[in-house]
Amino acid sequence: xAKITIEDLKKIKERVHAETALRDGHLRVKVTVHMGTxxxxxxxxxxxxxxxxxxxxxxxxxxxxxxSGCMGxxxxxxxxxxxxxxxxxxxxxxxxxxxxxxxxxxHILEGEIQNPFVLARGAETQK
Amino acid sequence: MxxxxxxxxxxxxxxxxxxxxxxxxxxxxxxEHDLLTLEITDDGAGMDKDTLARALDPFYTTKxxxxxxxxxxxxAQAAESAGGQFILTSEPGRGxxxxxxxxxxxxxxxxxxxxxxxxxxxxxxxxxxDFTYCHEHGDHIxxxxxxxxKEEIEDVPINHIEVLKYIRNHIAKGIKxxxxxx
Numbered sequence: 001x002a003k004i005t006i007e008d009l010k011k012i013k014e015r016v017h018a019e020t021a022l023r024d025g026h027l028r029v030k031v032t033v034h035m036g037t038x039x040x041x042x043x044x045x046x047x048x049x050x051x052x053x054x055x056x057x058x059x060x061x062x063x064x065x066x067x068s069g070c071m072g073x074x075x076x077x078x079x080x081x082x083x084x085x086x087x088x089x090x091x092x093x094x095x096x097x098x099x100x101x102x103x104x105x106x107h108i109l110e111g112e113i114q115n116p117f118v119l120a121r122g123a124e125t126q127k
Numbered sequence: 128m129x130x131x132x133x134x135x136x137x138x139x140x141x142x143x144x145x146x147x148x149x150x151x152x153x154x155x156x157x158x159e160h161d162l163l164t165l166e167i168t169d170d171g172a173g174m175d176k177d178t179l180a181r182a183l184d185p186f187y188t189t190k191x192x193x194x195x196x197x198x199x200x201x202x203a204q205a206a207e208s209a210g211g212q213f214i215l216t217s218e219p220g221r222g223x224x225x226x227x228x229x230x231x232x233x234x235x236x237x238x239x240x241x242x243x244x245x246x247x248x249x250x251x252x253x254x255x256x257d258f259t260y261c262h263e264h265g266d267h268i269x270x271x272x273x274x275x276x277k278e279e280i281e282d283v284p285i286n287h288i289e290v291l292k293y294i295r296n297h298i299a300k301g302i303k304x305x306x307x308x309x
Contacts, residue, residue, distance in 0.1 A: 004271070004297070009279040012290055016283045035252060037198040040137050041128050045241070048248050055288050065286070067252025069140060072192030 019061055028062040029108050032081040036070025043096060044078040050097035051080075054104040063108060076119060082107055093119035130240025131165065131229075131309070134202045138167050138225065139249055139258075141198060145171025145223065149257045152246075154239070156231055156264040156309055163211075163231040163309055168224045174217040182215055202227060209236035231308065239309035243298035246271070247291050254286040262302055269301035 033048045055063055073079065076093040082103065083089040090113055092103060099117055106112045128134055135152055142150045147169035155164040174182065181187040183203055188196030203213040210230035217223040229236045246260050250273060262269045276294070277285055
């Protein structure tokens with residue numbers, strides 16, 4: 001049986017401590033992948049995988065990722081909401097792993113909203 | 128939904144919405160009896176008798192944003208078409224226990240899929256909830272508890288990308304090591 005190796009986790013802890021000390025722990029972007037039954041059935045997990053992989057590859061630590069439930073727009077799933085600090089949230093529709101990669105590189109990293117995939121701007125009122 | 132892992136992701140979401148603090152996911156592959164058992168248990172709000180009775184009705188949902196609730200019905204169907212059973216028990220205040228069985232080698236059984244990725248998604252989306260993932264195959268057993276990990280990493284958030292990467296690799300390796308057939 002594979003054990004949780006305390007050594008590995010300690011290393012991660014030290015690495016994370018070193019990097020948070022450098023940038024005072026601010027989160028700049030919050031990305032929400034909608035994970036209702038509808039989202040999952042239309043590929044939200046692939047979108048999530050792609051997003052996590054991009055964050056890992058880019059080595060950024062100011063992007064947080066979370067999930068939410070269905071908000072009633074099942075036909076437009078997978079949906080992703082990108083919220084950059086002090087800006088209106090942007091909702092993207094019909095996402096897939098390639099579109100997610102593009103949104104990550106262009107919007108999250110460079111601030112350029114990817115209009116062809118946008119469903120709406122503004123805050124979500126219902127979960 | 129074509130993979131059991133995606134069903135797990137979907138059903139565990141119900142637990143989180145029911146205010147669970149702990150969600151346990153247990154898979155047991157029993158090649159001797161050609162049986163695959165999936166159990167998901169939580170300590171959430173639970174359901175009363177009426178709600179429980181209607182949980183498998185695709186046109187019943189507690190949500191207001193749409194009129195269908197397909198998560199549980201689809202999992203029940205997946206079990207049924209693989210020669211298995213679907214048992215849901217719950218009581219208000221006592222959480223919910225779900226047990227689904229499948230014919231392990233049944234031709235129509237959905238493959239397990241990316242269980243590691245699903246656990247990572249669950250943990251990333253619900254860092255405050257403790258998850259355990261236990262996977263047995265015959266005499267071999269793999270176990271992961273986010274509570275144990277949290278103790279080790281102290282103030283580093285469990286949804287930090289480095290920790291998530293570690294968890295993903297750990298589970299993927301663990302499932303391989305127990306020789307999973309699912």
